[in-house]
Amino acid sequence: MGRTGYYTHPDCRKHDMGAGHPECPARLDAIEDRLLISGVGDALDRREATPAAMGELLLAHGRRHVAALRGLNDILVEEMLAGGPDHYALDPDTSMNSHTYRAALLSAGAAIDAVDAVMTGELENAFCATRPPGHHATRNQAMGFCFFSNVAVAAKYACERHGVKRAAIIDFDVHHGNGTEDIVAGDERILMVSFFQHPFYPEGGAQKHDANLVNCPVPAYTKGMDIRELVEMMWIPRLEAHQPELIFISAGFDAHREDDMGQLGLTEQDYAWMTDRIKSVAQRFANGRIVSCLEGGYNLSSLARSVEAHVRVLADV
Numbered sequence: 001m002g003r004t005g006y007y008t009h010p011d012c013r014k015h016d017m018g019a020g021h022p023e024c025p026a027r028l029d030a031i032e033d034r035l036l037i038s039g040v041g042d043a044l045d046r047r048e049a050t051p052a053a054m055g056e057l058l059l060a061h062g063r064r065h066v067a068a069l070r071g072l073n074d075i076l077v078e079e080m081l082a083g084g085p086d087h088y089a090l091d092p093d094t095s096m097n098s099h100t101y102r103a104a105l106l107s108a109g110a111a112i113d114a115v116d117a118v119m120t121g122e123l124e125n126a127f128c129a130t131r132p133p134g135h136h137a138t139r140n141q142a143m144g145f146c147f148f149s150n151v152a153v154a155a156k157y158a159c160e161r162h163g164v165k166r167a168a169i170i171d172f173d174v175h176h177g178n179g180t181e182d183i184v185a186g187d188e189r190i191l192m193v194s195f196f197q198h199p200f201y202p203e204g205g206a207q208k209h210d211a212n213l214v215n216c217p218v219p220a221y222t223k224g225m226d227i228r229e230l231v232e233m234m235w236i237p238r239l240e241a242h243q244p245e246l247i248f249i250s251a252g253f254d255a256h257r258e259d260d261m262g263q264l265g266l267t268e269q270d271y272a273w274m275t276d277r278i279k280s281v282a283q284r285f286a287n288g289r290i291v292s293c294l295e296g297g298y299n300l301s302s303l304a305r306s307v308e309a310h311v312r313v314l315a316d317v
Contacts, residue, residue: 002123002124003123003124004043004045004123004124004125004126004311004315005047005114006035006126006127006311007048007113007127007129007130008028008110008129011099011102012103012107013028013029013131014097014099015097015131016099017087018095022298023298025131026300027294027303028130028131030304031303031304032129033304034308039317044311044315047117049107049109049110049128050109051106051109052105052148056108056109057108057148057153059157060152060183061140061148061153065139065140065141065142066148069104070101072088072096073096076096076097076100077098086098090142091143093145094146104132104147104148106130107130107134107147108150108154111150111153111291114126115157115162118291119158119162119289124288124289124290126290126292127251127292127310128150129294129307130293132146133294134146134147134151134250135150135173135180135250135295136177137149139179139182144202149179149180149183151171151177151248151291152179152183154291154293155184156184158246159187162246166244167190167191167245167246168190168193169247170239171295172195172251172255173253173254173255173296174200174255174259174262175196175197176200176202177295181213184212185208186210187212188212191214191244192214193239194215195216195217195230197222197263198217198218200220214234216230216234218264220264221265223265223266224269224270227255228270228274231277232277236281244281245285245289246286246290247290247291248290249275250293251292251294251310253296253310254299256302256303256306258302259303260299261296261298268309271306272310275309275314279313290314
């Protein structure tokens with residue numbers, strides 16, 4: 001039985017976008033508490049994330065984007081030391097404080113660390129409990145609570161540094177992973193499959209129609225059984241045809257019926273079922289190699305229960 005890694009870092013809690021913001025540090029606390037109470041945490045190989053290096057970020061992002069965020073970070077640190085404000089809004093949803101840049105480096109770095117560990121056989125699979133999330137960050141823009149596209153960075157890294165010829169990204173967040181799509185569209189090495197509520201944020205839903213993208217928009221109030229059917233009909237055949245050597249999961253849990261960020265009707269049993277189906281594909285083609293990264297999920301109770309269900313299947317407990 002392979003081991004499941006659990007990557008996180010205390011500095012991911014220091015990134016804060018202001019009082020009342022749904023993407024809050026308490027998300028990680030809720031997950032930690034649930035894994036502790038349920039005993040699932042005992043089965044995990046806990047590891048501290050290391051920050052992504054500039055060269056790794058540039059596999060997926062433009063140099064100006066990375067430099068702009070780093071420059072903003074430096075300004076925020078200076079202003080905070082001088083007693084000024086510790087927040088800068090990039091858009092109405094997304095803001096930085098003086099800890100955001102490091103947290104974003106750690107979020108991308110956790111996914112890269114997990115790739116190294118699963119590709120060398122040290123771990124079978126891994127879950128990255130980090131924030132900020134990543135799947136809305138495009139090559140050149142931070143948006144939707146995201147700064148760097150953690151999964152896209154790690155997928156490009158796996159292909160470039162580990163020689164992975166075929167990778168897959170599976171995104172089950174309630175929102176479309178427009179940033180991941182922007183970065184991997186047209187890269188035949190990386191198949192991206194997703195479902196998402198539509199019409200919904202980000203505006204327009206899927207914008208690209210490259211052959212390596214399987215976008216499955218679903219209407220509000222879609223329930224778990226319909227999603228399961230979609231996974232079997234739309235995702236699994238394409239994943240099996242692609243035969244991925246490594247699978248990434250953009251693990252957003254905001255499609256849960258208790259999460260009012262969206263209007264889909266999934267339960268933790270649906271997340272466990274999806275994880276099991278993904279795991280069976282990974283075992284057939286990828287030696288079980290999966291790197292899962294936290295995206296959305298804003299109702300703290302349903303988030304924690306859903307992560308437990310997801311990790312329970314990954315760790316086989």
